[in-house]
Amino acid sequence: MKGFKFSGIKAGIKTKDAMDLGIIFSERPARAAALFTQNQVVAAPVVLGRERIKTGLCQAIVVNSGNANCFTGTKGLADAEKTAVLAARALGIPPELVMVSSTGVIGAPLPMDKIEKGIPELVSNMGSDGTEAFATAILTTDLSPKISTRTCRVKGGEFTITGVAKGSGMIKPNMATMLAFVMTDLDIPSTSLQACLKKACDRSFNRISVDGDTSTNDTVVALANGMSNAVLEDSDDSIEFQRLLDEVLLDLSKKVVRDGEGATKLVKILVKGAKTPEDALKVADTVAQSNLVKTAVYGEDPNWGRIVAAAGRSGAQMDPEKLDLKFGDVALVEAGVWLGKAAEIEAAEIMKDEEIELVLDLNIGEYSDWYLFCDFSENYVKINADYRS
Amino acid sequence: MKGFKFSGIKAGIKTKDAMDLGIIFSERPARAAALFTQNQVVAAPVVLGRERIKTGLCQAIVVNSGNANCFTGTKGLADAEKTAVLAARALGIPPELVMVSSTGVIGAPLPMDKIEKGIPELVSNMGSDGTEAFATAILTTDLSPKISTRTCRVKGGEFTITGVAKGSGMIKPNMATMLAFVMTDLDIPSTSLQACLKKACDRSFNRISVDGDTSTNDTVVALANGMSNAVLEDSDDSIEFQRLLDEVLLDLSKKVVRDGEGATKLVKILVKGAKTPEDALKVADTVAQSNLVKTAVYGEDPNWGRIVAAAGRSGAQMDPEKLDLKFGDVALVEAGVWLGKAAEIEAAEIMKDEEIELVLDLNIGEYSDWYLFCDFSENYVKINADYRS
Numbered sequence: 087m088k089g090f091k092f093s094g095i096k097a098g099i100k101t102k103d104a105m106d107l108g109i110i111f112s113e114r115p116a117r118a119a120a121l122f123t124q125n126q127v128v129a130a131p132v133v134l135g136r137e138r139i140k141t142g143l144c145q146a147i148v149v150n151s152g153n154a155n156c157f158t159g160t161k162g163l164a165d166a167e168k169t170a171v172l173a174a175r176a177l178g179i180p181p182e183l184v185m186v187s188s189t190g191v192i193g194a195p196l197p198m199d200k201i202e203k204g205i206p207e208l209v210s211n212m213g214s215d216g217t218e219a220f221a222t223a224i225l226t227t228d229l230s231p232k233i234s235t236r237t238c239r240v241k242g243g244e245f246t247i248t249g250v251a252k253g254s255g256m257i258k259p260n261m262a263t264m265l266a267f268v269m270t271d272l273d274i275p276s277t278s279l280q281a282c283l284k285k286a287c288d289r290s291f292n293r294i295s296v297d298g299d300t301s302t303n304d305t306v307v308a309l310a311n312g313m314s315n316a317v318l319e320d321s322d323d324s325i326e327f328q329r330l331l332d333e334v335l336l337d338l339s340k341k342v343v344r345d346g347e348g349a350t351k352l353v354k355i356l357v358k359g360a361k362t363p364e365d366a367l368k369v370a371d372t373v374a375q376s377n378l379v380k381t382a383v384y385g386e387d388p389n390w391g392r393i394v395a396a397a398g399r400s401g402a403q404m405d406p407e408k409l410d411l412k413f414g415d416v417a418l419v420e421a422g423v424w425l426g427k428a429a430e431i432e433a434a435e436i437m438k439d440e441e442i443e444l445v446l447d448l449n450i451g452e453y454s455d456w457y458l459f460c461d462f463s464e465n466y467v468k469i470n471a472d473y474r475s
Numbered sequence: 476m477k478g479f480k481f482s483g484i485k486a487g488i489k490t491k492d493a494m495d496l497g498i499i500f501s502e503r504p505a506r507a508a509a510l511f512t513q514n515q516v517v518a519a520p521v522v523l524g525r526e527r528i529k530t531g532l533c534q535a536i537v538v539n540s541g542n543a544n545c546f547t548g549t550k551g552l553a554d555a556e557k558t559a560v561l562a563a564r565a566l567g568i569p570p571e572l573v574m575v576s577s578t579g580v581i582g583a584p585l586p587m588d589k590i591e592k593g594i595p596e597l598v599s600n601m602g603s604d605g606t607e608a609f610a611t612a613i614l615t616t617d618l619s620p621k622i623s624t625r626t627c628r629v630k631g632g633e634f635t636i637t638g639v640a641k642g643s644g645m646i647k648p649n650m651a652t653m654l655a656f657v658m659t660d661l662d663i664p665s666t667s668l669q670a671c672l673k674k675a676c677d678r679s680f681n682r683i684s685v686d687g688d689t690s691t692n693d694t695v696v697a698l699a700n701g702m703s704n705a706v707l708e709d710s711d712d713s714i715e716f717q718r719l720l721d722e723v724l725l726d727l728s729k730k731v732v733r734d735g736e737g738a739t740k741l742v743k744i745l746v747k748g749a750k751t752p753e754d755a756l757k758v759a760d761t762v763a764q765s766n767l768v769k770t771a772v773y774g775e776d777p778n779w780g781r782i783v784a785a786a787g788r789s790g791a792q793m794d795p796e797k798l799d800l801k802f803g804d805v806a807l808v809e810a811g812v813w814l815g816k817a818a819e820i821e822a823a824e825i826m827k828d829e830e831i832e833l834v835l836d837l838n839i840g841e842y843s844d845w846y847l848f849c850d851f852s853e854n855y856v857k858i859n860a861d862y863r864s
Contacts, residue, residue, distance in 0.1 A: 124788070125784060125787040125788045126786075126787040126788070126793055126795065127783050127784055127786065127787030127788075127795045128787075128795075154780075156780065156784075157780060157783060157795070157808075157811075157813065158813075159811065159812055191780065192780025192781070192783070192784060193779065193780040193813050255767065256767060256781075256784065297766045297767060298764070298765075298766060299765055299766065299767045299781075299784065299785065299788070300784075300788040301784070302780075302784050302787060375687070376687075376688055377686045377687060377688065377766070377855075377859070378644065378645060378686060378688045378859055381855070381856050381859035381860045382859065382860065384856065384860045385859070385860030385861055387860070389581075390582065391543075391545065391546060391580065391581025391582040391691075392581070392645075392688075394516050394546060394581070395514060395516055395545075395581060395645065395688065395689075395690070395691045396688065397515075397516065398514040398515040398516030398517075398691060399513070399514045399515070399516075399688070399689040404515055406515065406516045406517075406546070419546075422546075422548065423548055424546060424547075424548075424582050462856060463856055463860075464853035464856045464857065466766075466770070466856070467770050467773065467851060467852055467853045467855070467856060468853060470766070470767055470770035470771065470774070471770045471771065471773045471774030471776070471852075472774055
């Protein structure tokens with residue numbers, strides 16, 4: 087991918103010895119699009135980001151982990167602005183072209199001395215091979231960096247999309263995920279980029295949940311610097327770009343769920359045959375949030391009763407006597423009737439897999455939707471009971 | 476309390492060696508009121524109960540634990556009816572006056588041979604001192620029986636209210652809790668009893684959550700046999716009865732949450748200063764459901780950031796810069812500003828208590844509401860990953 091550089095360093099923001107400051111830099115100002123959290127309590131970088139994205143342009147993004155810079159008042163906002171100024175100075179670009187993102191503990195002031203000290207090293211380390219260092223520097227309780235890349239040839243030329251995300255806890259994004267950054271060297275107007283990003287998020291980050299909590303810092307930014315000289319010449323090209331962007335974001339979404347706090351399994355709940363699109367989503371969402379379903383998945387128990395009970399409380403229209411439920415290829419309930427112990431033993435085998443698909447057919451309409459979620463382990467509790475200590 | 480008998484026995488329905496069949500019997504037919512789950516997937520006893528309650532009369536309730544008799548089709552409904560017939564025969568009363576309740580695993584057929592064998596012993600064991608045996612026989616993963624009793628003198632005479640509940644998992648009741656039975660020797664029409672029961676539930680069972688999952692079997696039944704000869708003579712008496720009923724149900728609700736699966740603490744979130752009553756409830760509900768808040772409580776961490784983040788995603792109108800947040804008597808946030816490390820150390824002391832009150836003032840209106848919830852421990856995960864094995 088042409089014209090993007092990355093780096094990640096240890097600036098000492100985290101209490102443990104780990105990378106915690108990263109940067110994305112485009113050699114020339116990129117067209118920018120972004121989506122932010124719908125939480126009414128928002129972090130300072132989100133306040134600043136909402137302002138800056140209005141120009142449709144961005145050249146650098148500075149991201150720190152270990153501190154969310156959220157609920158930090160006017161000082162928090164000044165700290166976010168100062169971070170942008172420090173980076174702009176080191177890069178020799180206007181501060182208006184720098185966005186910032188933060189992730190970590192809510193409520194503590196950003197350690198500006200450490201950020202100020204770290205920025206020169208961060209900038210001098212930048213390189214086109216720095217993606218992994220950047221992806222590592224933005225992690226919190228995640229276990230592994232999350233990067234997804236696709237290259238594609240359209241009539242207008244060849245281009246690449248690379249996405250980087252972090253997730254792990256407080257993950258039930260609403261218009262965006264915890265933090266995700268998507269870079270492309272395609273030449274595309276920021277309004278088109280925004281529309282494509284919105285669509286792609288609705289079929290990826292807006293369909294995942296680790297723990298049902300929407301973060302205060304959720305941000306996804308897309309940058310298109312046009313340095314590949316590829317352009318979208320016609321609607322076929324545009325469809326191809328959307329397809330590729332969807333793929334990258336869905337791949338990142340799966341990585342976020344797979345690496346959810348304490349997660350051991352990735353589950354897809356596919357709901358079919360709903361009366362309305364809203365009903366399909368309600369059922370998928372409710373099953374994906376159910377702690378009882380999630381603990382059963384962790385216990386490798388094909389506990390279909392908890393799935394139909396969650397569907398029943400979702401608020402969607404349904405008729406229990408029409409429900410079909412499959413675990414992978416194994417039918418466990420047909421027309422509201424349990425198929426017996428032998429089917430359950432087969433389903434228990436499916437539950438041993440690391441990736442599981444559940445298909446619930448309401449059989450009263452033609453709409454479907456889905457959700458990706460992870461299981462719920464003792465480790466989730468341990469991680470979140472001890473997070474600040 | 477006059478005219479009620481109870482018993483509980485081991486019928487062998489549970490795989491472990493424990494009491495699992497109970498009965499409540501009134502010496503004469505009682506006025507009856509009931510509320511049932513709003514889950515669209517409902518257990519056979521709920522289907523039968525909704526029919527039977529229409530008469531406004533009931534003389535006996537048979538309850539089994541270890542099996543929910545839910546999603547068991549027409550056979551399940553026939554089994555519920557047969558249980559009532561068997562009990563009616565042993566008691567010498569019409570089957571129409573017998574209700575049944577079940578709690579336990581969803582989807583397995585009720586072991587009718589064991590119920591048929593157990594009923595004669597169940598009936599011959601009945602006594603006015605059998606409340607504790609009954610309260611024990613209806614438990615599943617609960618650790619202790621839940622009984623609450625109040626006696627009161629009104630102008631019309633003296634009467635007693637006794638309530639028995641079981642809870643533990645799949646607890647976010649919607650109109651009722653998992654299972655609760657309220658008996659009184661007061662003479663009161665079933666329509667008044669129904670109205671009082673609805674009010675009392677809205678201020679008790681409908682304000683608690685263990686894990687956010689609404690059960691398929693939720694049922695609360697109130698029986699008034701009039702054998703104390705006390706009646707409610709005027710509106711003061713009626714207010715006194717409502718107050719007493721509220722007390723009994725709230726006391727049971729607290730016991731249910733305190734004994735929630737894996738729970739170590741009982742927490743009340745009180746939301747004040749909301750713009751509308753709905754907003755107050757939304758915020759209280761969202762904080763009470765948040766896994767991140769619940770794990771922080773388990774870790775005895777005054778993690779106020781997670782509380783304001785949950786409030787922020789609740790959908791209620793709010794202004795982060797007006798929020799006040801207290802842990803017990805300790806203010807941690809005032810007018811949207813964190814009060815610093817010293818206050819947090821004080822709040823950490825509060826978190827060591829077994830009962831904790833959180834007060835979140837939105838300061839933009841005059842409405843308040845509350846929710847009771849428990850913390851979230853590794854034990855919750857263990858219990859629910861292993862429940863059927």
